[in-house]
Amino acid sequence: MVMKVAALSGSLRAGSMTTQMRNTLPELAPEGMAIEMVEIHDLPLFNEDLREDGKAPAPVTRLCEALAGADGIVLCSPEYNRSVPGVLKNATDWASTDQSAPLKAKPMVVLTQSVGTRGGNMSHYAWRQILSAIGADVVVGPDVSIGPMADKLEDGRLVEEEARSLIARQLELLAGKIAAAAD
Numbered sequence: 001m002v003m004k005v006a007a008l009s010g011s012l013r014a015g016s017m018t019t020q021m022r023n024t025l026p027e028l029a030p031e032g033m034a035i036e037m038v039e040i041h042d043l044p045l046f047n048e049d050l051r052e053d054g055k056a057p058a059p060v061t062r063l064c065e066a067l068a069g070a071d072g073i074v075l076c077s078p079e080y081n082r083s084v085p086g087v088l089k090n091a092t093d094w095a096s097t098d099q100s101a102p103l104k105a106k107p108m109v110v111l112t113q114s115v116g117t118r119g120g121n122m123s124h125y126a127w128r129q130i131l132s133a134i135g136a137d138v139v140v141g142p143d144v145s146i147g148p149m150a151d152k153l154e155d156g157r158l159v160e161e162e163a164r165s166l167i168a169r170q171l172e173l174l175a176g177k178i179a180a181a182a183d
């Protein structure tokens, strides 16, 4: 069985280090895990009035279908002002209020990065609080907050070995959770 894992980045800019980390995940995934990049650039700002007769705007439906169809999710996030970036919080707010509840009990991993040495660890803990409210099944274990990220990237990829092995371990733990949920 191939495990499908959706990977989201919490930064929309073209040169985003978070997105470079996210885009390296296929190299780090264990055998049998397929990483699907899910983009959030086109989501409107959360507003329940945009659901007409219960029907969400098309980008929201696309997001929720991609999340619902995934066996697991990896949230890759920068830290903004000691917390989470609005664009990714916006995506989780849409998903958490969708009828399909695509994040509920979903095996998930959070990876944060930053230009600073703490690797966005306050964002990491803010995500844990948010995802606990949503009822996601987040991997507990070594918290992966990587920094300073700029030193660890080359040609759009995460190349630093320690960071790569920390992420590979998280993906193994995610695979274990997905397998356990399927039993």
Ligand SMILES: Cc1cc2nc3c(=O)[nH]c(=O)nc-3n(C[C@H](O)[C@H](O)[C@H](O)COP(=O)(O)O)c2cc1C
Pocket: 010, 011, 012, 013, 015, 016, 017, 018, 019, 078, 079, 080, 081, 082, 083, 113, 114, 115, 116, 119, 120
């Ligand atoms: C609005 C804003 C707030 C930020 N706040 C923090 C912060 O609280 N802690 C931190 O380590 N870095 C902070 N940074 C720096 C980010 O770590 C850095 O810009 C990083 O490259 C953003 O991720 P990206 O490359 O994926 O866009 C902030 C950046 C922005 C734009």
